[in-house]
Amino acid sequence: MEPGDARNVLTQLRRGTIEYCVLAVLAEGEEYAFELVRRLSAVDGLVTSEGTIYPLLSRLRRDDMVTTTWQESDAGPPRKYYRLTPTGRRALSGFTEEWTRFRDAVDELLVGGREPSKGAQGGDRGQ
Amino acid sequence: MDSDAAQKELVSDYLERLRAAGSSLPSTRREELVAEVREHIEDATRAEREAGNTGAAGVRNVLERLGPPEDIAREALEQEPAANVHQPPPPQNTNLRDISTVLLLMFGGLLLGIGWVVGVALLWSSPRWQTRDKWLATLVWPFGYAGVFILGGAMAFVSTSASVCSSSPAVRAGAPVHETCTESGFSLPGWFGFLIFLVIVIAPVLVAVRLLRTPTTPAGN
Numbered sequence: 001m002e003p004g005d006a007r008n009v010l011t012q013l014r015r016g017t018i019e020y021c022v023l024a025v026l027a028e029g030e031e032y033a034f035e036l037v038r039r040l041s042a043v044d045g046l047v048t049s050e051g052t053i054y055p056l057l058s059r060l061r062r063d064d065m066v067t068t069t070w071q072e073s074d075a076g077p078p079r080k081y082y083r084l085t086p087t088g089r090r091a092l093s094g095f096t097e098e099w100t101r102f103r104d105a106v107d108e109l110l111v112g113g114r115e116p117s118k119g120a121q122g123g124d125r126g127q
Numbered sequence: 128m129d130s131d132a133a134q135k136e137l138v139s140d141y142l143e144r145l146r147a148a149g150s151s152l153p154s155t156r157r158e159e160l161v162a163e164v165r166e167h168i169e170d171a172t173r174a175e176r177e178a179g180n181t182g183a184a185g186v187r188n189v190l191e192r193l194g195p196p197e198d199i200a201r202e203a204l205e206q207e208p209a210a211n212v213h214q215p216p217p218p219q220n221t222n223l224r225d226i227s228t229v230l231l232l233m234f235g236g237l238l239l240g241i242g243w244v245v246g247v248a249l250l251w252s253s254p255r256w257q258t259r260d261k262w263l264a265t266l267v268w269p270f271g272y273a274g275v276f277i278l279g280g281a282m283a284f285v286s287t288s289a290s291v292c293s294s295s296p297a298v299r300a301g302a303p304v305h306e307t308c309t310e311s312g313f314s315l316p317g318w319f320g321f322l323i324f325l326v327i328v329i330a331p332v333l334v335a336v337r338l339l340r341t342p343t344t345p346a347g348n
Contacts, residue, residue, distance in 0.1 A: 033163060033166070033167065034166070034167050034170035034171065037167065038174075041192065048194065049192075049193060049194020049195070049198050049199065050167070050192050050193050050194065051164055051167070051193035051194045051196070051198065051199035051202075052194060052198060052199055052202040054160055054163045054164060054167070054199065054203075055160065055199065055202040055203035055205075055206045055207075056202070056206060057163075058156070058159070058160070058203070058206065059206035059207075062208075075173075076169070077166075079166075080163075
């Protein structure tokens with residue numbers, strides 16, 4: 001297997017999970033776009049191009065996962081704040097459950113699977 | 128300030144690339160995206176300045192983190208419902224319905240005339256053709272080729288009833304038959320009839336070709 005494959009898997013994982021990461025940040029409270037993007041970028045390896053968050057936010061709003069409100073800001077023009085809707089909250093808790101189960105299962109194989117492979121080469125592990 | 132102008136140009140170039148790459152998005156969606164990204168650039172540049180990265184270097188950092196505008200536009204296109212994305216229609220996108228319409232107009236008259244009526248209904252309810260073409264197709268094809276038969280039959284009937292044939296009494300004598308036919312009324316020269324025949328047969332084909340070559344999106348759009 002080429003190293004490119006693992007990178008591709010990570011790209012797909014990132015694409016699939018980023019919207020729930022957006023919902024998770026918003027679960028802590030409403031946020032305006034720039035701050036939201038900044039918080040997601042702070043997570044290592046999660047966001048490769050910050051700009052791609054904007055189309056995602058637009059889709060989440062269309063899917064009624066988030067709502068937006070314009071609020072005055074102390075510096076500059078009014079800002080668009082994003083807030084989680086009940087639908088978004090439900091989607092987030094559903095995904096969190098699934099993700100935890102999935103992550104644990106993969107971890108068990110990846111991390112747990114490393115143990116027996118130590119002796120697998122000789123094939124004469126006497127236990 | 129020179130540096131200020133350079134920064135503005137960096138930003139406006141970036142947004143222009145975004146706008147161009149997102150040209151197939153609905154225009155309101157595209158402008159919303161451009162406005163959001165512009166706002167992000169302003170906020171982020173301010174943050175860069177506060178962190179000590181002033182001038183064009185700060186803006187470059189911001190744009191680099193945003194990623195290529197083409198990536199943002201591609202993401203926007205992927206997130207947009209397919210119905211909203213403007214795709215140039217393939218040049219020959221004739222569907223089954225349009226072909227049926229034309230075939231019914233041409234030959235539907237042979238199915239007790241009903242087929243042609245259905246063809247006309249399909250023609251007029253279709254968004255593809257303009258009113259001008261609809262009238263053309265309806266009038267060039269009154270009952271389609273069935274109309275040609277009706278017309279031809281009527282002409283044959285007229286010419287039969289108009290000609291009076293008399294057999295000479297010589298038939299009984301076994302002599303060669305002399306039949307004299309006198310045509311009353313008018314008679315058309317042969318070439319003229321042939322011309323009419325050509326027009327009647329070819330005109331529907333020409334109109335059929337015209338209808339099927341009409342682009343699927345209305346020209347007025």
